[in-house]
Amino acid sequence: MADPVLVVERLSKRFSSGGQPVTVLTDLSFNLAKGESLAVVGRSGSGKSTLLNLLCGLQVPDKGNITVTGESFSESVNSDSDARWTELRRRSIGVVFQQANLMPALSLEDNVRLRSHLAGHAAGHERGWLERLGIGAEADRYPDQVSGGQAQRAALAMVFAMAPAVILADEPTGSLDRNTADEVADCLFAMQRDSGCALVLATHDRELASRCDHLLDLSALHLGGTD
Numbered sequence: 001m002a003d004p005v006l007v008v009e010r011l012s013k014r015f016s017s018g019g020q021p022v023t024v025l026t027d028l029s030f031n032l033a034k035g036e037s038l039a040v041v042g043r044s045g046s047g048k049s050t051l052l053n054l055l056c057g058l059q060v061p062d063k064g065n066i067t068v069t070g071e072s073f074s075e076s077v078n079s080d081s082d083a084r085w086t087e088l089r090r091r092s093i094g095v096v097f098q099q100a101n102l103m104p105a106l107s108l109e110d111n112v113r114l115r116s117h118l119a120g121h122a123a124g125h126e127r128g129w130l131e132r133l134g135i136g137a138e139a140d141r142y143p144d145q146v147s148g149g150q151a152q153r154a155a156l157a158m159v160f161a162m163a164p165a166v167i168l169a170d171e172p173t174g175s176l177d178r179n180t181a182d183e184v185a186d187c188l189f190a191m192q193r194d195s196g197c198a199l200v201l202a203t204h205d206r207e208l209a210s211r212c213d214h215l216l217d218l219s220a221l222h223l224g225g226t227d
């Protein structure tokens, strides 16, 4: 494999629920290279969102290592690892959720400008990103003035404007009707292919998952549930 952008080694995570340990991930390992996509599927509660949270440092594994663009993290947390995760989320890891996470007081263009600025890029390309997502005409509108599909396209424009190494998408089309979901997915995969970033996509939608290069079925790895 070409130099991997994302390396996951023997990752384990459990929670405590009502005093009972709940094992979510056990010894999970995979690599993802530049330009590759991985669909993470599995029944509700199998750990899809937990995995994405671990991959951007919002949760900490009990065991294992995660390496993103050469930065390695283990289960030990300190101010150095916190600062490195924060910097990665600012510049290198783009996150897309089921609901577009736009700032309501900013126009779509200003939402893209802010995200791009935080990632260290000069202003000036915001409209271009919105045009590539097919919503250039909506650039001056505010999030509450656009449809769910348009808002989700704006969320993708924000993420691609960062020029991230990795995109983590958690049910990015889950709140959209089938046609709009397909259109947004077309944008996501076309732009991921053009930008060459890696994509980890958590979804219940098997059709969407089948568009990725690799499939990780968390239900097949373990039975989950209470230990």
Ligand SMILES: Nc1ncnc2c1ncn2[C@@H]1O[C@H](COP(=O)(O)OP(=O)(O)OP(=O)(O)O)[C@@H](O)[C@H]1O
Binding pocket: 015, 016, 017, 022, 024, 042, 043, 044, 045, 046, 047, 048, 049, 050, 051
């Ligand atoms: N902070 C937490 N504390 C305790 N248990 C948690 C916590 N977060 C998640 N869990 C449990 O971990 C398991 C995995 O949750 P997760 O949200 O990752 O699943 P999922 O596959 O994304 O589910 P869904 O498809 O319904 O979104 C579930 O049993 C959930 O209840």
